[in-house]
Amino acid sequence: MTSPPAVRSYRPEDHDALHDICVRTAHNGGDSRPAYTDPDIFPATFATPYAHLEPELTFVLDDGRGQAVGYVLGTANTAAFVEGFREKWLPLVAERFPVPDGPPVTPDEAVIELLHHPERMLLPELTPYPAHLHIDLLPAWQGRGHGRALMRTFLRALRTASVPAVHLSMLTTNTPARAFYDRLGFHEIDVPNPGPVTYLGRTTKEEEPDPHR
Numbered sequence: 001m002t003s004p005p006a007v008r009s010y011r012p013e014d015h016d017a018l019h020d021i022c023v024r025t026a027h028n029g030g031d032s033r034p035a036y037t038d039p040d041i042f043p044a045t046f047a048t049p050y051a052h053l054e055p056e057l058t059f060v061l062d063d064g065r066g067q068a069v070g071y072v073l074g075t076a077n078t079a080a081f082v083e084g085f086r087e088k089w090l091p092l093v094a095e096r097f098p099v100p101d102g103p104p105v106t107p108d109e110a111v112i113e114l115l116h117h118p119e120r121m122l123l124p125e126l127t128p129y130p131a132h133l134h135i136d137l138l139p140a141w142q143g144r145g146h147g148r149a150l151m152r153t154f155l156r157a158l159r160t161a162s163v164p165a166v167h168l169s170m171l172t173t174n175t176p177a178r179a180f181y182d183r184l185g186f187h188e189i190d191v192p193n194p195g196p197v198t199y200l201g202r203t204t205k206e207e208e209p210d211p212h213r
Contacts, residue, residue: 002064005146007153010051010058010071017068018060022047025136029174037108041097045115046134049089050074053081059153061137061146069141072150074133076163078121081132085118125191129167129201131158151184158204167201169194 026032026042033039050073051058061070075081099116100109133154137147158166170177186200
């Protein structure tokens with residue numbers, strides 16, 4: 001017997017699904033496997049460390065049969081997360097993904113460089129937005145209101161923890177994602193020389209109803 005899809009807290013048995021969702025959505029919103037030699041670098045950098053370090057802020061979309069088909073995860077305090085990432089997470093994955101010799105050359109090496117430099121998350125322009133997040137849904141589950149449900153759950157958890165604001169980064173070329181975040185009340189944060197990404201932020205207050213959305 002199945003139930004309607006619903007957002008729930010992460011459980012350890014969701015680990016493999018979390019990993020798979022990240023791999024299948026990491027390449028500008030699409031499957032990273034055709035473009036990367038070892039796409040496991042994406043979950044190791046952008047998904048599983050959050051479930052490991054702050055499982056209380058990891059939520060999944062359950063398809064109604066116990067299978068996670070989307071997630072939202074993050075941290076309430078980016079500075080503390082960066083410290084935990086370096087001290088507690090990197091030692092677990094550094095041997096699997098060693099630092100490249102010299103500047104990154106391949107797409108895989110570019111992401112490995114990000115893995116080994118968590119301090120890249122610490123930008124002065126983001127200080128007013130101490131939390132940050134990542135959200136991903138498998139393609140078949142997008143455009144059906146589940147992303148909004150995941151985001152509302154995450155924002156509610158941040159409000160409960162008295163966290164005032166949250167930020168995220170996204171590839172500037174991912175215009176569907178930008179439209180989604182705009183609808184959720186995110187605004188652009190002016191960060192000098194941001195490279196290929198755009199930084200967005202918003203308060204954790206509940207959304208004001210908008211009849212045009």
